[in-house]
Amino acid sequence: MDNQVDIIDASGHLEIWKVFSGGREEKVFDDHNVITSGMGVGLAMLFAGSGADTIADYQIKWFQLGISGDYAIRTNYDSSQYSLVSALGQTAEAMTGGVGGTSGHYGVGSIMMDQHDLMSSNGDRFNTGVPHWFVYIPENAIRKTSDNSVTYALLIDREICNGHTLNEIGLFMHDPLAAFLNKAAVGGGQLPRSPLVAYRPFVNIKKSADFALVFRWTLSF
């Protein structure tokens, strides 16, 4: 057994706030999260100096929202998780009775999105064929909140995700295997392959135009 002093426990905490048009705020969720296997993959690549050439490839730049977090809870999700159960913009949704596989799930609002491949636990590409949609985390949403903590403030405004019952969220590193993937910018190179680094199912939130959602996610090391 390790001594307490021998290890660093990477951990995280997620708060979810509804923000109504009049400015009223209501906290609807407040709990810890799970740091997932992709964090280890990315950091090990960084420390080996072998995964990617640019620092942005190792940073957490993307997130996904999903609609099947209740399944994750029933099946005792843990740090081996490498995808949301049913993310918006994920083709698998169509097969599970979800709502298709396009960025249109998120609606039209103040978010920037991109398509990536999803990394599985051994570094391979998880999705077959069509890539997933990811929501970009802008630089001003990332803040170092203590010596060893970083907080991500993720905004889903009133126009986004309406009609969906949201109940899971994941943070993703950009592309820690970039150096190994033949991703020439011109000529049909591979897409970034993003690993899930933190995950949390949460209470059902039926998103509507009445409120925006703010996810305040703090990772500590």
Add this chain to the structure above:
Amino acid sequence: MISGKLKVTQVFSDGTQRKVFEDSNIITDGMGINIATLFATNGSQKSSNFAPAYFQLGTCAIEFSAPGVVGGAGGIATDAQYHLSSAFYKMSSAYSIDSFGESSDLRFFYGNRSFQASSDHTEWGEMFFTSALNLSGSTTSSTSTKEWFAEIPVVNNTKYYIDSIEYRIALDENSLNGLPIKEVGLFAKNPVGLKHDHPMLVAYKKFEQPFNKTKDFSLVFDWSIGFLKHFIAWDNFSNVVGEESESVEKWFLS
């Protein structure tokens, strides 16, 4: 969970090898600061600056049961406080380049060491154990004087598993002879991203029984850093050895 393990092997000139030490190490608070700085995008803009690239060896050790042995901003603390904290950023007494000998194969860097500084409302000082518990503020700073750091060549890095990394520190037959080795520290290169490297301590190990180095053998330190306990996939991307290699075990499974 981020954890590490250190194995020390004597390698004699006839090729004989003898394992003399194997134990977990301390992942210090510098590792957490290193990673948080990476993710907060406010440190170095070079990924290589966050990776361990230097080491130091020392003649004494950070003591956990005898408060006040090592200086700094620390004070009197209970044993429990020491055992629950890894808030230190320096070796107890690191060897300088002169101690390694003129014929050492190692390459050295002479520079300022990064640390986390804390304030007790009146003055700032290097954070050391209990000072981390009572701080009113903290910031990353660096030593005003320079220290010697030995380089870990990139070619000495190995990846067997996709979520762990091994560093090999080879202390050749001509290095540090006649001197006891009681501590070793692993330093990230330059996480703050200053013009010149400012290494930060990220992992540390003290030896209850010091190694007395002689010219009869080299000492090889194999240092593994792993990130999760139950993940067992091979690294098929950067792995340069076969899966049938017997050189490693999945140590953090146990």
